[in-house]
Amino acid sequence: MSQTLIIGAGITGAALAYQLYRRGQTATIVSTHAEGGLASAASFGWLNASYFLSRPHYHLRYQGLAAHRRLTAQLSGLPTTWPGCVWYEATGDAQAETAADLRALGYTVEALTKAQIAAKLPALGPVPETALHFPEEGVADPATLARALIAASGAKVIRATVQSLTSDHGKVIGALTDLGPLIADRVILATGTGTPALLQPLGLALPMLTRPGLMLTTNALPPICPVVLATPDQEVRQDAMGHLHAPASAGHQGDHAESLGSFPVVINATLQRLRGLFPGQEIHFGRQAMALRPVPGDGLPVVGQGPVPGLWLAVMHSGATLAPVVAEHLVDEIIGGVESPLLAEFRPTRFQ
């Protein structure tokens, strides 16, 4: 049986290990951070296809929702939920245009009146005139999901940092870590923002955008937000324990900021916006998490065979949504040797 070394224990590495296990293969995972990864541990975890950059990106994201549903059918007790999203990040004509674009792609979009929004979200203070409802959208905690997938896969996890990839006669045959060498038949990089440093010695410059993200979690509150709520200046969801989870930037999936500013200022501003959305609630700071989002230079995933034989790449933003479907198709490619049309637009070669 082939030995696969996956570098990275976030949602991407975990989903890959699980898909290898489903096809009768075992993997070793080596990771600086514990199971649950880095960006995965700071994610908002909104599963959606309503945000997309191109038609192929939409289709991949839409298949991402289906892949999450397959995971929940295969493994009991996963924390993935499907509350849907109430969206009014755009208003007026722009909102109608978003609805028309998404419907043309086959997405389920319901137009909500003010009364319907108020009925869905009785605790919402300022109720907009209209909003869109995306009932197919969900929420996952990528770190928790990653831990569950790694456990189910039976993969061996080594906590170590890979210093370089090792090769022989032009083929990648393993990795040199701070604990010593690891040998494998193939290596998959699920290393998020750590990827360029490992590719650079092989002559592949993978451009990555600097996109820091800050997530705020509040104290536990009574049930006030039963959906993913996306307003023009704040996205928020509530977990089963009552905590609100809120990215500190508006429209966080397409956020272009390269720096975050002063944490106390940004966190206070986010708390103020949440208090404005849900007046009368005692909303306080709970904890924060910060990570760089792994965003390749054109914003799209980088998936497929690397620049040298034996090496495969799976690097992406929106990995909470995308990792399960990317893992299904990439593992099919690795084992079956047939390229997946779904991944065709996202090949590493576009940067060579």
Ligand SMILES: Cc1cc2nc3c(=O)[nH]c(=O)nc-3n(C[C@H](O)[C@H](O)[C@H](O)COP(=O)(O)OP(=O)(O)OC[C@H]3O[C@@H](n4cnc5c(N)ncnc54)[C@H](O)[C@@H]3O)c2cc1C
């Ligand atoms: C604030 C924020 C909000 C987000 N919100 C959403 C959202 O709502 N919806 C959505 O779909 N996506 C969202 N994302 C994006 C999503 O979380 C990421 O795309 C996804 O978590 C990436 O997972 P990953 O496993 O590829 O990377 P990571 O979770 O970053 O894991 C990378 C792994 O590689 C390891 N690693 C790296 N270099 C090395 C090395 N040299 N040696 C050993 N190990 C190494 C790290 O230790 C880590 O385990 C958000 C991200 C952030 C930060």
